Amino acid sequence: MNFKKTRVILHKQITNFIQYLKVERHYAINTQQAYKRDLEKLLVFTHKKSLSQWSNLTSEHLNLFVMELRHQDISARTIRRNLSSIRGFLTYLVNHEQLSDNCAIHLQSPKIDQNLPNILNYDNILLMLKPRSNTWLELRDVAMIEVMYSCGLRVSELVALNVNDVDLNQGFLRVVGKGAKVRHTPVGKAAQQAISRCLFDHSNHVLFVNRKQQRVSVRAVQNIVKKRALKAGIKVNVYPHMLRHAAATHFLQSSHDLRSTQEFLGHSSIKSTQVYTHLDFLELSKVYDQCHPRAKKS
Template identity: 40%
Template structure:
């Protein structure tokens, strides 16, 4: 990194993050990459001092990133890094303003996975387990679709989190917040079968390897891909797609957005509105049944 007033300040900022804030090396690497790009942009604008950087330059930088085909999420991260850097420069009296503070990041693209329809779900789960791995995998897939769990929530489950007699479980989600969820009868049956097959020395973990160790997220993802191929399911099968299918099917059947929000563990209902969707046929049916002037008169 060539020596300049910009690069010197960046090095000091990264040292501050490492020594004082004790930020992880992964985060430091991201800051270094994003802010090096920012400094290269400033130098291309013939700027030589932090005081000369204004909100217009930050907006131009954001537009430049967009032209480089960076995603909205990446642009947001770059602008956040700029705000953090200028906050540090203000604290060190290197400059007096934070021009990045006035610049809004573009809205993130909310790309959602497609869903499986009910027939595809049935085809995926229509098999009789033949060994302990298959009992485990079927219980995992049934529970994903039954209760709409996140992958991190599923792998962190312990046996004592389940109450199969009453058909419910307690899960710890984002922000360490717990919520109680119902378990469907097919998932209850699959879980009962798995628990009978589960290695005796598995400790508290619900889903384990053959050695009794807690199953890792990556292993679950790989097993879902295996079953998609084995059952002839087209499309990429991953945990989030099963969660999305659960949410969509629940909303299509119930139209109860608040209930689906609670089941998914969303803080904000707007997240649920984006995460779930009603197909047009269902919307049209609701419209025809509910709107006073949509109903056709009987002749």
């Protein structure tokens, strides 16, 4: 069966469901139309993912679908309604023996009052990364921001880095995350260059140090990020975790691969994600090189 025919079948099942809401459930016309709009969005998504039947749809797909809606600045209330429509539709298919399992049934909806984090766009990040001098402190600050963004690090992970955690030849960092969990994170060319400049004439075993040659503190990094954003003319209050969030957002938007994004960030799971498949470092490096905007030389 070709893909065009499968799309017709998927659309027909949605049409049958809307008719069921009208005839058997006696839903109002506005409610029927809302269901139809929500499910047509899902249909477009399944087309992009080359899903030929509803049984190919997984909770992981739906998590990615929700993330795409969030990145389009769609409100939490609207996303909740979308998920409600999808649950209702898949339940209908299960009840009519057209589907064996409803993968949306346990999917967590965003809270209505949940404020989504501000996302730094790539142009803003480039402004923050622009060196203003060749002083050691300036090179250090640029390197810290580059590493947080390019590698998606938490600020606590950044300040804990030692020189021997960096392997510029192989292109990765050894990162100690939450719960002392160790991961090896790919380092793009831009971050490698920033680290190399920072390490010139560097004798300390700690990677990022202050004027007293002591490990830089979390508070210091927070202040540095905030000040650089202000100098760059960025209007919102910028804090280090926004760089990690931007890294995740840009990585996911390019790769459309939730599992790779989980591994990149060092998450054992992402909230609202039930399916997790471990990727080895070589596979993650390949996805990173293809997808992160700071992976390659410009």
